[in-house]
Amino acid sequence: MNDTLQRFIFEATPIRGELVHLDATWQAILQRHDYPPRVRDLLGEMMAAAILLAATLKMHGRLIIQIQGQGPIRLMVVECTNALELRGLAHWQDLPDSSDLELLLVDGRLIITLEPNDEPERYQSIVELKGKTLSAVLGSYLQQSEQLDTHIWLAANGERAAGLLLQKLPSKDPGRDSDAWNRIIHLSQTVQTHELLELSHLDILHRLYHEEQVRVFEPSPVCFRCSCSKERVVNMLRVLGYAEVRSIVQEQGCVNVACEFCNQKYDFDSVDVEQLFASSEQHQAPRARQ
Numbered sequence: 001m002n003d004t005l006q007r008f009i010f011e012a013t014p015i016r017g018e019l020v021h022l023d024a025t026w027q028a029i030l031q032r033h034d035y036p037p038r039v040r041d042l043l044g045e046m047m048a049a050a051i052l053l054a055a056t057l058k059m060h061g062r063l064i065i066q067i068q069g070q071g072p073i074r075l076m077v078v079e080c081t082n083a084l085e086l087r088g089l090a091h092w093q094d095l096p097d098s099s100d101l102e103l104l105l106v107d108g109r110l111i112i113t114l115e116p117n118d119e120p121e122r123y124q125s126i127v128e129l130k131g132k133t134l135s136a137v138l139g140s141y142l143q144q145s146e147q148l149d150t151h152i153w154l155a156a157n158g159e160r161a162a163g164l165l166l167q168k169l170p171s172k173d174p175g176r177d178s179d180a181w182n183r184i185i186h187l188s189q190t191v192q193t194h195e196l197l198e199l200s201h202l203d204i205l206h207r208l209y210h211e212e213q214v215r216v217f218e219p220s221p222v223c224f225r226c227s228c229s230k231e232r233v234v235n236m237l238r239v240l241g242y243a244e245v246r247s248i249v250q251e252q253g254c255v256n257v258a259c260e261f262c263n264q265k266y267d268f269d270s271v272d273v274e275q276l277f278a279s280s281e282q283h284q285a286p287r288a289r290q
C-alpha cells in the first residue's frame with residue numbers, strides 16, 4: 001500500500017475512484033527541506049492531490065499544481081508526471097497560528113498547468129483560491145473546469161500523505177442506480193483523516209464501501225523524482241548570457257546553482273563557463289561583414 005495509487009470502480013455505476021498513499025516519496029521531500037508543520041501538511045496534501053489528478057488524465061506529460069499567495073505562504077509547487085513521479089516545494093515566511101487556507105495564502109491563486117510531452121502548448125487555468133481547505137478549493141475547481149462531479153479528500157502529516165478522489169463520469173444510462181453517487185459520497189464523507197493516513201487501500205475501501213460492489217485494479221507505484229539535470233542548468237545559464245554569467249564568476253569565483261526541488265548542486269568554475277559559452281552561439285563574436 002505504500003507509495004501506490006489504487007484505482008477502483010463501483011460496478012454497474014459510472015463512478016470511479018482513486019486512493020493514494022505516500023510514504024518514502026513524502027519522506028524524500030521532507031529530508032530535503034525543513035518545513036514547519038502547517039506548510040508541510042499543506043504541501044503533503046498537494047502532493048497527494050497532484051497524483052490523484054494526474055491519474056485521471058490520459059495525457060503523457062506533466063501536471064503542475066501551484067498555489068500563489070500574498071500572505072505567509074508565497075508559493076507552493078507540486079509537479080507530477082504521467083509515470084507518477086513527483087516533486088514539490090514551498091516558500092513561506094512568518095506563519096500565523098492558524099491552518100485556515102485563506103489566512104495562510106491571502107488573495108491566493110490556484111494555477112493548474114498541463115504540459116503534454118508531444119505538444120508545444122501548455123494548458124493553464126488560474127482561479128481565485130476560495131475555501132478553507134485544499135480539498136474544498138480543488139473540489140470546486142474541478143467541478144467548474146471538468147464539469148464532472150468530483151470530490152476529493154486529502155490528509156498529510158510528518159509521516160505520510162494520502163488522498164481519495166471520486167468522480168462521476170458522463171453516463172448514457174443515468175436512470176440506472178441514479179442514487180449511487182449521493183449514496184457513495186455520503187459513505188465517503190465518513191472517512192477520517194487518520195484512516196486515510198493509516199489504513200491500507202483495501203482496508204479503506206472495505207471500511208467505507210463494504211456494502212457496495214467495488215472492483216479494484218492493480219496498484220501503480222508512485223515515487224519522488226526530480227527532473228533537474230546539468231543540461232537544463234547549462235541551458236538556463238546560456239539564456240542568462242555570457243556577460244552576466246562571467247560577472248558572477250568574477251565576483252564569486254564560480255557559479256553555484258542549487259535545484260530548489262531536490263537540493264542537487266551544480267557548480268561551474270571559470271573554465272566550465274568558458275567552455276559552456278565557447279560551444280554556444282551567444283558567445284561567438286559577431287563577424288564583421290565588410
Ligand SMILES: [Zn+2]
Nearest residue numbers: 226228259262
Ligand atoms: Zn532537482
